[in-house]
Amino acid sequence: MSTPQTSHIDRLRALPKAEVHAHLEGCFEPLVLEQWAARAGVAMPRPPDRLFEFTGLADFLHFLDWACGLASTRERLAELSYGFSKRLADSGAGYADVIVNPTHWKAWHGRLPEMIDAIDAGFSAAEQDGLPPVGLCISLLRTQSSDAAAELVDTLIALRHPRVVALSIDGNEAAAGRTGPRFAEAFRRAGQAGLRRTVHAGESSGPEGVRDAIELLGADRIDHGVRAIEDPELVELLVDRQIPLAICPTSNLKLGVYASIEDHPIDRLRHAGAVVSINTDDPVLLGASLEGEYALCSKAFGWSDDDLRALARNSIEASFANPDLKARLIQALSSW
Template sequence: MPAPDLSRLRALPRAEVHVHLEGCFDAPLLERWARRHGETMPRPLERLFEFQGLADFLDFLDWACGLVRTREELAEAAHDFSRRMDRSGASYADLIVNPTHWRHWVARLPEMIDALDAGFRAAEQEGLPRVGLCISLLRTQSAQAAAQVVDELVALRHPRVVALSIDGNEATAGRTGPRFADAFRRAAAAGLRRTVHAGESSGPEGVRDAIELLGADRIDHGVRAIEDPSVVALLVERQIPLGICPTSNLVLKVYPSLEEHPIDRLRRAGVPVSINTDDPALLGTSLEREYALCAEAFGWDDEVLRDVARTSIEASFAENALKAQLRERLAGW
């Protein structure tokens, strides 16, 4: 089977549903911000994105986001993300932002959302794709802190915010589903969707908690569900989509190789799967590259690629009218 054509994959109508703004800063931009604010780089520029594991990776996110101090820099970050998405051919993105990484903004959530929205609105006026915001809790936060975030989001009712999310290192935080169940319930009651990181540094039990305790509409990663047939069956029964990030899982050593990655086994079992980048700048990848890697590793033909792209559209929190447009375009690809 010939190697997939990246330019053709860029033309594949699709959404991206698992990508973090914190992981979309290019090294030269971080270096410019560091110099502007007199911050020390953690490593030389050429090795800036070399990580020793998930903990080191998350520490780096805190450093990088700590460089963003002004409204203009936040808007710049949003605008840069929209350009990145457009280059990869994505037509919509659910973008995860976790305020706990942004030390200059963590107590200023409404201002943060407003600044990001300004960048996205400017990008959309230039014809760049639409972006929805998924505001994320961190697993080490308290139930009280989570409730405060939900209260702010409900009071704000900002049209840019489409979902409540949760992320962070499950392996170090332990089981946290019970702690955040009430926050997710109240978010859903207020009309927010729910997306949950699970089944990455936790096993299939994390995926089950995401479904049964947090009411996940979508699960970010979820790949380790493959270790428990009953959890796979639950995903199939409820048709809960997984936002899978193959390169991320390899770089962070969840799996040793793409050939051993379970995305194709999950798909064949009937689980809705989409392909995503997670942290594309830090991982040196792009959305079209992730599609190409999977197509080559698993022998996916156009029909499978179209099905996976369709899942990304259906799994997204885009407005129904935009989803309908994307489905129509996808039929003609």
């Protein structure tokens, strides 16, 4: 017999929606990592029962490098990608844009076309099995050089892989400092070549990172962006231009951006007129699910069904899915 709580989660799972801020690097299951590490003779960074206990963003990013280093074969990358699609379907998402940062994946350095091909194999197999389609956002790391950024964009433009929908940038803004000017040219060229642009900003940096993402990098979408709330003029700019914010509440809590969900600005941003969507960031590593994020915020902020429908619609419209798929998802949403 279902309880009111389980039936609410089931309804949220059934809500037609997209995920627009998730990292493939954040989708390793602990048992899989333990098996891969044993086979490679590599030490675990912590005991298995505490594997995903992070002291902050820097520790978290260091862990990503370790985990991704174990995904050394085409089969492992394809398996990881298929698993991401399965997780999407289990949460009731009809599409996702997933971020992959090649710098984390040691075994694939200098082999980006092969890496994209291996990831594509997993997503294609998933689609053939009826799982949701996924677009790939290839990400720069903030500590890279402008030359490395130019080289990545050159590779993506030459490759023109149909799975790749966007250029992204992520990493620890607080450690890297201001990087917008360094990457402006790479993002300009990516946009000219037809790639969408999505930018991590306003997480470990303040609102100035969000402003640079808009004015220097031409962001079509901001990943996080929550600290824009600290600058009312910036919030007005986001509202005027309707630049979506892909917000990940649990991530912001677990990585120490906010102390509690009640302190989180997602609802204030929404009431100010900003386009916000709900996402998981690194779902397995942070113990988040898409329906769980909707439930968390819905309870904290007293959201109605109309509010939830509006947020789901934002996620679909903010995605880089093709227009036909967006139309189908929005049509399904109207009858939820």
